[in-house]
Amino acid sequence: MMNSEKGADRGRTDMTLRLRGKLQWVPVAAVVALVAWVVAIPPVVSGAYGAVGGPLMVIAGLLLAFFTATFVGYLVRPLRLAPGADGLTVRLPSWPARTVPWSAVAGVAAAEVTEGGRTSAHLVVDFAPGAEALPRFCRPRSMYRRLAPSLGRGEQAQGLCVEAQVFDVDPAELVALIREYAPGGVPVGDPDDTAYGEPGPGSAPRG
Numbered sequence: 001m002m003n004s005e006k007g008a009d010r011g012r013t014d015m016t017l018r019l020r021g022k023l024q025w026v027p028v029a030a031v032v033a034l035v036a037w038v039v040a041i042p043p044v045v046s047g048a049y050g051a052v053g054g055p056l057m058v059i060a061g062l063l064l065a066f067f068t069a070t071f072v073g074y075l076v077r078p079l080r081l082a083p084g085a086d087g088l089t090v091r092l093p094s095w096p097a098r099t100v101p102w103s104a105v106a107g108v109a110a111a112e113v114t115e116g117g118r119t120s121a122h123l124v125v126d127f128a129p130g131a132e133a134l135p136r137f138c139r140p141r142s143m144y145r146r147l148a149p150s151l152g153r154g155e156q157a158q159g160l161c162v163e164a165q166v167f168d169v170d171p172a173e174l175v176a177l178i179r180e181y182a183p184g185g186v187p188v189g190d191p192d193d194t195a196y197g198e199p200g201p202g203s204a205p206r207g
Contacts, residue, residue: 012084109189110171
């Protein structure tokens with residue numbers, strides 16, 4: 001399907017990607033665990049094994065705090081994608097909105113990836129070589145790096161990957177929206193043409 005020729009004349013459409021219902025409890029559980037850590041650390045530090053337990057508790061607390069802040073951010077300030085005339089704008093929960101210009105987008109597709117017999121749906125945005133628009137540690141970029149081998153991308157490939165099992169979104173709908181804005185030079189794939197990976201033994205066939 002061709003990209004819209006009128007895309008450049010339109011403004012911008014925001015799409016809010018909220019956590020799926022069952023995952024909205026993760027930030028709550030993380031906050032409870034962080035509170036429990038705060039309560040537990042003084043006895044551990046002042047106890048008989050405080051010299052060992054104290055540093056371990058601090059390290060665990062920092063990791064827990066980062067995890068909690070990340071998921072709470074996705075709950076209170078959800079991820080947003082906004083295709084427009086100038087590019088694809090991404091607003092992370094804890095980062096100012098950044099616009100990836102269309103010249104830095106190498107392709108967009110709704111992809112099904114099978115790993116270990118389990119198939120999951122994703123929105124995949126490939127960046128052109130050298131494009132740096134978002135922090136490397138954010139979930140969409142880190143997920144892209146993790147799935148890069150399964151997607152057939154090289155080690156140096158960069159991009160975004162939005163998981164349908166984490167965010168309440170249909171990748172095919174996102175692709176259709178992006179196609180309305182992307183210029184003709186940006187490949188925007190059809191979902192039926194983007195299946196990756198191999199089903200595991202005993203898994204149900206895709207269809």
